[in-house]
Amino acid sequence: MRAGLEIVDTGPLATVQDLGxxxxxxxxxxxxxxxxxxxxxxxxxxxxxxxxxAAVEIxxxxxxxxxLHDTTVAITGAPCPITVDERSGAMNSVLRLPAGAVLRLGTPHTGLRTYLAAHGGFDVEPVLGSRSTDLLSGLGPPPLRRNDVLPVGRTAGLWSPVGIAPVAPPPADxxxxxxTPGPRADFFTEDALRTLVSEPYAVTSESNRIGIRLSGKVLSRTRCEEMPSEGIVLGSLQVPPSGQPTLFxxxxxxxxxxxxxxxxLSTDVDRAAQAxxxxxxxxxxx
Known part of the structure; x- marks a missing residue:
């Protein structure tokens, strides 16, 4: 049997992801x-x-x-309790899973998304050159389900593992x-821009991999006419008529x-994804 992991439980959501x-x-x-x-x-x-x-985003x-076979994995991102059978495991380190061992990840202490990589990567079928699950378009493999088997790719050459990496956990509160100012910052009042950088905005439950809906002081516009659709990039702060921003x-x-x-900023989007x-x-x- 080819090396792989059999999914016993997915938690709220587990998807296969790569760099897109x-x-x-x-x-x-x-x-x-x-x-x-x-x-x-x-x-x-x-x-x-x-x-x-490809790795799993949990x-x-x-x-x-x-x-299903002896497998080497690493777990990063939102720090959570880890057990391999009855033994505790560590975040941000190399873990060995003997054939038949059960890996369990608990609820994160802080942060939201945890990553599970296996030596060799998860070898699911690519779509348009990527193994990523896109929840908006439906491209890529579907979200993982119980009893799915994730095959692990074959490895070649010498392996020099890092071993362990000291990483600060995501902030809790x-x-x-x-x-940077957006391409339509001129649609908003000067007070709106000052408000954005001086007032707190809370992450709402209406958030997912598509974007984070935020709740806070309304961002007022000077121009309220409808505009044609424009390109959106990762990290865009779009403001609908409600005046409450969404971070994509x-x-x-x-x-x-x-x-x-x-x-x-691109590097800060990674941190926001853990909110x-x-x-x-x-x-x-x-």
Whole structure:
């Protein structure tokens, strides 16, 4: 039997992700890929892989899998309790799963998304050159389900594992991310821009891999006419008529019809992707 993991439980959501499928925005397909790319890349490095091999993105823990063969894995991102059978495991380190061992990930202490990489990567069928699940377009493999088997790719060459990486956990209550003015900042009052960088915005439960809906002080506009749809990039802060911004994440649409007041820096989007509902985000002009 080929090496792989059998899914016993997925938790709220578990998807296969890599670094996405860039280059298809002109046909309506966003890049998608891991929401927290820094944690994803680290998981692969720890597992002895190239950074772009497919891994599992686990939202809010509750994930369980059984190793079908001896398997080497690494777990990064939102820190959670880890057990291999009855033994405790460590985040951000190399873990050995003997054949038949059961890996369990509990609820994260902080953060939202945890990454599981296996040495060799998860060898599911690619779509448009990527193994990522895109929840908006439906491209890629479907979200994982109980009894699914994730095959592990074959490895070649020498392996020099990192072993362990000291990583600070995501913040628990508040997060500050940097922004630059958006292409439609002129649609808003000067007070709106000042409000955005001085007032807190709470992450609502209406958030997912597509975007984070925020709740806070209304961002007022000077121009209220309808505008044609325009291109949307990762990290865009789009403001609908409600005046409450949405921060777009990995599975964002490629176009949008509401003005973008600002864009979060790419490195800070990774940090924002770990914000769970109820957390407060502060924006700082870069």
């Amino acid at each position: 499928r860039p280059g298809y925005a002109d046909v309506g397909v966003s890049t998608s890929g891991a929401a927290d790319r820094a944690s994803f890349r680290l998981a692969n490095r720890l597992a002895g892989n190239e950074e772009g091999l 939202t809010f823990g509750g994930f369980t899998a059984r190793a 508040e997060l500050t991310v940097r922004i 994440l990995a599975d964002h649409p490629v176009t949008g019809g509401y003005p973008v007041i600002g864009v979060v 769970r509902p109820g957390m407060v985000i502060h924006f700082a002009m870069n």
